Amino acid sequence: MSRLNSLIGLEIHVQLNSKAKMFSSSKNSMDDVVNSNTSYYDAGLLGTLPRLVNSQALTKALKVCKVLNMEIDPLLSFDRKHYFYSDMAKGYQITQHFHPLGKNGYLKINDKEIKIARLHLEEDSAKQIHNFNYTLIDYNRSGIPLIEIVTEPVFNQASEVVAFLRELRDILLYLKVSECRLEKGSMRVDVNVSLYDENHHYNKVEIKNLNSFVNIEKAIESEVLRETNLLKEGQEIKSYTVRFDEATSNTVIMRDKENQIDYHCFKDPNIPVIKIPDELLREIANSNFKLKHDYRKYYLNNYGFDRDAVEIVLNDIYLNDLFFELLNKSLYPNLTLNLLCNNLLKFKNKYDIYDINVSELCYLIELRAADKILSREVNAIIERMFKESIYNYIDDYLLLDNDKVIEKAITKVLEENKNKLEDYRGGKKKLFGFFMGQVLAQLKGKSNPKVVKELLNNYLNK
Amino acid sequence: MKAKDYNENLLKLKFEVAKELNKKYNFVTNFNDNYYNDKEGIFKNTPIYIKDNLVTKDIKTTAASKFLLDYQSPFDASVVKYLKDEGACIVGKTNMDELAMGANGKNSVFGPCINPFDDTRVVGGSSSGSAVAVALDLAPLAIASDTGDSIRRPASFTNTIGFKPSYGLVSRFGLIPYADSLDTIGIIANNYFDLRNCFRIISKKDSNDLSQQAIVKKANQEPYKFIIFKNCYDEVSSYIKSEMDDLIKQLKKKEIEVIFKEYDSELLKVIPTVYYLIANAEASSNLASLQGVTFARNGYDLDYQDLIKENRSQNLSSLVKRRLVIGTHSLNQDHYSSSYLKACKVRRMLNNMYQKDLDDNTFILAPTTNKVASYSDQVEDDLMFSDAVSENHLILANFSGQPSISIPFSFKNKMPYGLSLTGSLYNDNNLINAAEFLAKIIGDDYE
Numbered sequence: 001m002s003r004l005n006s007l008i009g010l011e012i013h014v015q016l017n018s019k020a021k022m023f024s025s026s027k028n029s030m031d032d033v034v035n036s037n038t039s040y041y042d043a044g045l046l047g048t049l050p051r052l053v054n055s056q057a058l059t060k061a062l063k064v065c066k067v068l069n070m071e072i073d074p075l076l077s078f079d080r081k082h083y084f085y086s087d088m089a090k091g092y093q094i095t096q097h098f099h100p101l102g103k104n105g106y107l108k109i110n111d112k113e114i115k116i117a118r119l120h121l122e123e124d125s126a127k128q129i130h131n132f133n134y135t136l137i138d139y140n141r142s143g144i145p146l147i148e149i150v151t152e153p154v155f156n157q158a159s160e161v162v163a164f165l166r167e168l169r170d171i172l173l174y175l176k177v178s179e180c181r182l183e184k185g186s187m188r189v190d191v192n193v194s195l196y197d198e199n200h201h202y203n204k205v206e207i208k209n210l211n212s213f214v215n216i217e218k219a220i221e222s223e224v225l226r227e228t229n230l231l232k233e234g235q236e237i238k239s240y241t242v243r244f245d246e247a248t249s250n251t252v253i254m255r256d257k258e259n260q261i262d263y264h265c266f267k268d269p270n271i272p273v274i275k276i277p278d279e280l281l282r283e284i285a286n287s288n289f290k291l292k293h294d295y296r297k298y299y300l301n302n303y304g305f306d307r308d309a310v311e312i313v314l315n316d317i318y319l320n321d322l323f324f325e326l327l328n329k330s331l332y333p334n335l336t337l338n339l340l341c342n343n344l345l346k347f348k349n350k351y352d353i354y355d356i357n358v359s360e361l362c363y364l365i366e367l368r369a370a371d372k373i374l375s376r377e378v379n380a381i382i383e384r385m386f387k388e389s390i391y392n393y394i395d396d397y398l399l400l401d402n403d404k405v406i407e408k409a410i411t412k413v414l415e416e417n418k419n420k421l422e423d424y425r426g427g428k429k430k431l432f433g434f435f436m437g438q439v440l441a442q443l444k445g446k447s448n449p450k451v452v453k454e455l456l457n458n459y460l461n462k
Numbered sequence: 463m464k465a466k467d468y469n470e471n472l473l474k475l476k477f478e479v480a481k482e483l484n485k486k487y488n489f490v491t492n493f494n495d496n497y498y499n500d501k502e503g504i505f506k507n508t509p510i511y512i513k514d515n516l517v518t519k520d521i522k523t524t525a526a527s528k529f530l531l532d533y534q535s536p537f538d539a540s541v542v543k544y545l546k547d548e549g550a551c552i553v554g555k556t557n558m559d560e561l562a563m564g565a566n567g568k569n570s571v572f573g574p575c576i577n578p579f580d581d582t583r584v585v586g587g588s589s590s591g592s593a594v595a596v597a598l599d600l601a602p603l604a605i606a607s608d609t610g611d612s613i614r615r616p617a618s619f620t621n622t623i624g625f626k627p628s629y630g631l632v633s634r635f636g637l638i639p640y641a642d643s644l645d646t647i648g649i650i651a652n653n654y655f656d657l658r659n660c661f662r663i664i665s666k667k668d669s670n671d672l673s674q675q676a677i678v679k680k681a682n683q684e685p686y687k688f689i690i691f692k693n694c695y696d697e698v699s700s701y702i703k704s705e706m707d708d709l710i711k712q713l714k715k716k717e718i719e720v721i722f723k724e725y726d727s728e729l730l731k732v733i734p735t736v737y738y739l740i741a742n743a744e745a746s747s748n749l750a751s752l753q754g755v756t757f758a759r760n761g762y763d764l765d766y767q768d769l770i771k772e773n774r775s776q777n778l779s780s781l782v783k784r785r786l787v788i789g790t791h792s793l794n795q796d797h798y799s800s801s802y803l804k805a806c807k808v809r810r811m812l813n814n815m816y817q818k819d820l821d822d823n824t825f826i827l828a829p830t831t832n833k834v835a836s837y838s839d840q841v842e843d844d845l846m847f848s849d850a851v852s853e854n855h856l857i858l859a860n861f862s863g864q865p866s867i868s869i870p871f872s873f874k875n876k877m878p879y880g881l882s883l884t885g886s887l888y889n890d891n892n893l894i895n896a897a898e899f900l901a902k903i904i905g906d907d908y909e
Contacts, residue, residue: 040537044751046530047517047539047636051670080747082793086766091750135766137755264793266802269643269744270673 002197004231006224008161009153012168013146014178015124015186018057021143022123023050023094023271028144030127030184038139042126044089049270053078057145058276060177061101061121062284064147067171067291068116070102074281076274078121081263086135087125089142095122097265107171109164115152122146127185147177153192153204158220162213165189170292173317182211189216193223195231202227202237207251209243219244223251295320303333309341318354319345329362332369339365343378351386360390371448373397399448406452409442410435410459424460435460465508465602465656473497473507477553480509480600487576489585489594493554494521503548504659510545511595511604514555515562515638516647518542521552525638526570527560529752529759529777539636540671541605541647541664548663553601556591560779561749562609562640564588564843566836567616569781574838577619579877583835586616592650593620603660604650609640610737611856613648614868618830618880621870623651623897627661628888629863630676633668641744642673644860654898661890681891682822685718686899689820691828692724697852698832702879705872706829709881712903723826725815732808733854734847736861738785739792739805746789752778781843813862820886825896828855830868830880856882865890867897871904 021028026039041048053076065072079097100120106113126142128135149168155161169180169187180187194204207223210216222244227237242251292314299310313323319340326336339361347353364381367373373381377397384393400406413435414421424431439452463472477497484490491514512518515525517535524530542552559569567575567590575590577583578597585594589606593616596604606613608626617624626648639645647664651657668674695706713720754761754773761772778786792802820826832852847854859866864884871881883900885893 044756045535045537046523046533046638046751046757047535047537049635049671049673051672053672082747082750084750084753084770086753086755089751089756091753092747262795264747264790264795266743266747266793266798269641270671272672272675 002199004195004197004228006156006220007153007194007196008155008157008220009192010149010151010155010161010165011190011192012149012151012165013124013188013190014149014172014180016057016060016145016147017176017178018054018060018145020052020054020056022054022057022121022145023052024143025052026143030138030140030144030186032140034136034138034140036140038142042089042139042142044091044142050094050268053271053274054145057121058101059280059284060145060175061119061147062276062280063175063287063289064149064172064177065102065105065119066284066287067175067289068102068105068107068119068149070105070116070119072102072276072281072284073099074276075099076101076121076276078268078271079265080268081122081265083261083263085125086137087128087142089126089139093122093125094268094271095148096120097263098267107164107167109160109167112160114164115154117150117152119147119149122148153194158217158224161191161220162217165213165216174291175289176317182213185211191216191220191223193220193227195224195227195237202231203239205237205239205251206241207244208241208254215244215246218249219251222249226251295324303327305334305337309337312341312345313337322354322356322358325358326361326365329358330365332365335365335369339368339378343382346379347383347386351383356382356385357389360385363390367394367398371450372399374399398446399451400443400446403451403455406439406443406447406455407459409439410452410456413438413442414459421460432456432460463599463602464653465505465659468507468509468602470507473509473551476509476600480553480595480598483598483600486581487578487594487598488573489557489575489591489598490554491524491526491557491570491572491591492522494518494552496520497551497553499546499549499551501547501549503550504663505545505551506549508550508603508656509553509601510550510660511554511556511592511601512539512542512552513558513589513592513604513606515558515607515640516542516555516605517636517638518552518555521555523555523638524571525561526558526572527778527782528571529757529773530638531571532759533757535636537636540633540666540668542636544663544666545605545660554595556589556595556604556606558591558606559588559612559843560782561638561745562588562607562612562645563745563782563785565611565615566838566841566843567591568838568841569779569843571779577835579620580835582837582839583877584619584838584841586619586831586835588612588616589624589650590616593617593622593624596620596622596650596652599652602652602656605660605664606648606650607637607640608646608648608860609644609741610860613650614830614856614866614880614882617650617868618871618882619835619878621873621878621880623649623654623657623870624830624868624880625649625651625657625661625894626859626866627665627890628676628678628865629860630674631665631678631888631890633664633666633671633674635668635670639744639748641741642748643744644741646860646863654894654901658891658894661894665890676888678890679822679888679892681895684899685823686896687719687821687824688713688721689824689826690720690722691826691851691855692722693727693730694828694832694852694855695722697850698829699874701874702829702832702872706827709900709904716903727851729808729812729815730851730854731849733812733851733857734849736805736808736812737854737857738788738847739801740809742785742789743792743802743805744789746786746793749782749786809861812858816858816862816884817864817886822886822889822892824886825893826884828852828882829871830856830882834874834877834879859884863887865893867893869897869901869904 102119105116592604597620868880
């Protein structure tokens with residue numbers, strides 16, 4: 001047997017984060033009470049019809065097409081794809097089988113061009129929750145807009161696949177078209193693996209049930225190994241569908257794919273073919289979307305920020321939005337980056353940190369820059385910002401830099417400790433710390449230590 | 463009796479008579495005892511019957527199928543809502559062929575509908591009950607649906623007016639679909655005044671139906687011009703032909719232009735094949751929601767595979783099942799391009815042929831049916847269609863979406879038959895005017 005190589009292709013489903021569903025006006029959200037975001041259409045009730053073609057979803061899909069360098073079909077046309085399953089109330093899914101929105105695209109990963117065969121719009125099925133002897137159906141997912149991205153089988157190894165997927169996810173996140181949460185199913189990846197050698201191209205196996213990039217990598221490696229071993233033993237590879245079993249890190253056969261499912265596709269008679277407006281196509285074609293690497297380049301080249309800190313910001317698109325906005329408003333870029341990474345981010349799990357008032361945050365940064373607040377107080381100040389306006393309480397934290405007040409405190413301390421003052425002036429310089437502590441105590445900590453230190457020095461050395 | 467003749471008392475009386483007559487004619491699936499509607503409007507106190515494949519939130523909607531015997535829709539079809547907004551009283555849902563599949567009105571889980579003119583004969587389908595309700599003068603109007611000939615055929619056999627509007631003028635929201643690209647909601651009526659009002663109301667713009675995009679044309683003035691569909695004329699029984707000849711004579715006397723036109727007979731022969739491939743393909747898709755999950759009758763304890771098998775086996779008639787098999791076959795990937803796709807191409811050819819040279823004042827005339835209603839025990843709904851043009855020509859208007867109407871024409875041994883007029887697309891108002899114009903001439907004939 002000659003050397004075996006693998007070819008890997010991907011089918012990626014991504015839920016678009018439009019406000020409404022693909023063909024109905026119900027809310028697009030999986031976070032609400034089950035079956036609450038469900039119209040009669042989403043439940044597949046008799047007599048219902050698609051009542052809209054979601055233009056927001058279309059715009060988002062077009063943005064992805066643009067970044068993936070795809071040819072766009074200006075005529076939007078939808079087909080029905082049939083299969084019987086309890087997650088599909090109508091008995092069919094509306095998709096773009098015959099005329100996908102985008103085709104023949106590519107994405108460059110480490111100088112390798114990953115060819116993307118097609119990108120099309122479709123609607124999601126309902127979510128099923130299987131229990132021991134019954135199944136529950138949540139139609140909140142039914143009808144959520146999806147894009148399906150299909151790559152050519154161009155990957156040779158698992159690491160390439162994961163590098164591509166990470167890049168793709170960053171693109172989708174930075175285009176703000178999806179939350180891309182694999183564990184929540186808003187991004188789903190099916191992997192096709194086939195082996196070949198000089199003489200032969202073996203059957204394709206599809207891997208499903210992959211809920212993280214780590215598992216995708218493991219699953220591909222394990223499947224390639226399984227197939228290689230089969231061939232070594234002289235057995236054939238059948239077109240199975242396998243699933244990844246997390247517990248054992250192995251791929252397990254789900255079903256025989258020999259009998260290919262016939263989806264009986266035909267054009268949906270209820271949705272007229274829609275000409276995508278020229279203005280929209282032109283707008284998309286002329287857009288220059290700012291992606292993760294654009295921001296990275298900007299931060300590093302223009303500001304020379306710390307690389308690690310920049311990555312922390314870039315890995316959270318909402319934090320990045322906030323940072324980018326603050327950068328344009330604040331005169332203190334480094335302080336801003338510090339404050340976000342070291343202070344604000346601490347509250348991520350407790351509050352909606354992206355909802356913080358930007359102009360108040362700018363004010364806080366200015367106070368820090370002017371040393372008018374103590375660095376150890378910053379967290380407390382930020383936490384209160386989630387509950388009330390900073391202007392209500394900032395006086396509690398502002399340091400006194402009124403020289404007269406400080407001088408008054410110094411005079412008082414020196415008068416009360418005349419002996420020590422003489423000792424100090426006699427050469428016992430260690431006593432400086434004592435005086436400093438006394439003055440700060442007198443001022444109840446609400447003073448700028450730098451200013452105190454300077455003034456105290458003047459007085460002691462008079 | 464027209465809509466304006468109705469008052470609260472007459473409405474009540476007609477409702478009671480209807481319940482009594484239903485025992486004999488079996489034209490209603492479910493009556494609505496709470497029919498009274500206190501809204502004001504042009505149909506105040508007017509009883510209107512609705513074909514049982516249009517969903518209603520106050521009455522069950524069964525589509526005359528065992529599968530849906532207990533189905534209660536949570537919403538009203540748009541046309542029902544529009545009529546209720548005009549004060550109409552929805553008195554009942556009318557019997558029909560199961561899921562609108564059938565040509566005789568016999569294929570219903572409620573049993574066959576009986577022809578008021580002769581109780582041994584069929585009414586014609588699938589909108590059988592709607593036609594009977596109007597024929598028995600229990601309402602001036604009934605709403606129905608027409609996919610191949612389902613309004614015009616029973617209208618022809620019951621001496622009523624059966625109107626199929628242009629495709630895309632009446633919202634299909636709330637219609638249990640048979641074949642979306644052909645399904646048209648229309649009207650069975652006993653007078654033209656109410657027909658016009660009803661059409662105006664049900665053709666209101668509805669945001670629930672993306673395919674309702676067309677705008678109806680304004681009516682023109684006479685003179686009308688008529689094309690006699692020669693292939694049909696040549697085929698029909700001699701008694702119908704002689705009535706046609708009389709009508710042509712009358713028209714010519716009034717100096718109205720009448721021409722004979724022969725269409726490509728080879729192309730016309732494939733009408734039933736094209737219809738079956740397209741209509742059944744769409745039906746196999748539309749009825750895929752009948753699985754036993756959302757619409758369930760049997761086997762709550764079964765797993766999905768058995769559940770769907772059990773429900774579809776037990777609750778669909780053999781006729782429906784056979785049509786679903788044909789439809790599924792038509793869409794099979796292996797012969798999709800030689801069956802379904804080819805049928806779509808031939809449909810376009812037929813449309814071009816039928817619409818050619820048809821201007822706003824010209825109408826195609828043909829006998830609606832080539833004979834009177836058949837004896838009930840002599841017809842079965844079969845998959846084999848006759849290839850007689852006079853039997854299939856009504857389907858042409860469903861293929862192209864053109865408006866088409868059947869009006870009472872004449873009688874043979876006390877059995878009625880109709881005359882069909884077809885106009886150009888969206889020229890519905892003119893078509894109704896031309897129909898009324900012809901009705902007067904036909905009426906004159908008898909005086």
